[in-house]
Amino acid sequence: MTVTEHATGLRGDLVLGDDVLTLRCLRDADAQAMVDGDDPDQVRWLNDGHTSDLARTQEWIGRNQREWRDGGPRRNLGIVDRATGALAGTVEAHLALPDLPPGTVNVAYGVFPAFRGRGYAARAVGLLCTWLGAATDAATVVLRIDADNAPSLGVACxxxxxxxxxxxxxxGPDGLVHHALPLRRAARVALACGPAGSGKSTLAGRLERAGFVRLSFDEEAWRRGHRDHPLPAHVAAAVHDVLRARLVAHVRAGRDVVVDTSFWSRASRDSYRALVAPVGVVPVTYHLATPREEVLRRLAARTGAGPDDVVVPAELARAHVDGFEVPTPDEGPLVVLGRG
Structure with missing residues (x-):
């Protein structure tokens, strides 16, 4: 049985991270680093006995890019050392491995020799599990490890x-040693993040049609009679208070929620994350990385016809776009949409 994502159709560049690692989708330029990182352990445990070569590795990366784009079951991410920006290995979630129980994801990993012994594999597994719990209906992660693979058995400890x-x-029936990690099941929260005109409302609408409750800052402000932006500080604070209270109520009731507001600063995103952390919910941030020129063009064409069409003066529009604090992977699960 295939594990599914809660936001099918909203796929972009997945980025996860902490203060040591960044996990991101593999790129064409990673092929040489993967070939250079090959060694007997990689060949034995991950490459089915085949030594890597550049052409085959490039083809493999291309297949993985298609899996992400088309919603295939194998989701590979590069493990990147944040201090140097170097590719340190890979980690994979297989959402439909045969013979595993329903709702179970197989996770595999490999770290290049120069980066072993630093705990990178365990960190990568933990980060990937955070995304699986927040963005899919997976119930359990399983690590399947050969009894002779001492380094991987160390990760499981x-x-x-x-x-x-x-x-x-x-x-297990496959002759491998299985280790299981239950994922916490909780309501899912999506943060639609980007400046006015980036496409947040379109994204939030798609999630709403997929069954999410939509909480919109602009709709609540419009309902209260506010037609001009920016809102006075006390009015904006009151609108956010309403959204926060509704978010907590819906999450406690087990409902999936998309919050549609700019989340222009990290502090604003952190404040919403903190609300749902006590009930075990990890929001996924969907960053609308729409090009600046396109955002300004859309805002210039607004007529004030509704809450998603509020007129933003040109000078204010530029200030909003230029002052936007781009989300980073150390904040939590991040999907970047519309880049370039």
Missing amino acids: DPGLRRAGLVRVGP
Whole structure:
């Protein structure tokens, strides 16, 4: 049975991270680093006994790019060392591995020799599990490890993964040692993030049609009779208070929610994340990285016909776009849409 994403059709560049690693979709330019990072362990455990070559690796990256774009079951991410920007390995979530129980995702990983011994594999698994719990209907992650693969068995003993619930299940029917990590099931929250004119309302509408409750700052302000932006600070604060209260109520009731507001600063995004953290919800940020010129063109064409068409003066529009704080992967699961 295939595990599915909650936001099918809203696929972009997935980026996850912390203060040490960034996980991102693989790029064509990663092929040489992958070939250079090959060694006997990689060949034995990940490459089915085949030594990597550039042409085959490029073809493999292309297949993975298509999997992300088309919603295929194999989702590979590059593990990037944040300090140097170097590719340090890969991690994969397989959403439809045969013979696994329904709702189970297989996770595999490999770290290049120069980066081993730093805990990168365990960090990457933890980050990937955060996304799986927040953005899919997966219930369990399984690590399937050969009994002779001591480094991977070491990852399964990582204290952080153990605290998260990873346990050794035992030998599986495939002859590998299975370790299972239950994912917390909770309501899902999407943060539609971008300056006015970037396409947030269109994205939020698509999620609403997929079953999410939509909470819109502009619609609430319009309902209260406000037609001009920016709103006075006390009015904006009151609107956010309403959205925050509704968000918590819906999440506690188990409903999926998309919050449609600019989230122009990290502080604003963090404030909404903090609201749902006590109930185990990790929001996914969908960043509308629409080009600046296109955003300004859309805003210039507005007529004030409704809450999603509020007129923004040209000078204010430029200030909003130029002052926008772009979300970063260390904030939490991040999907970048419309870049370029």
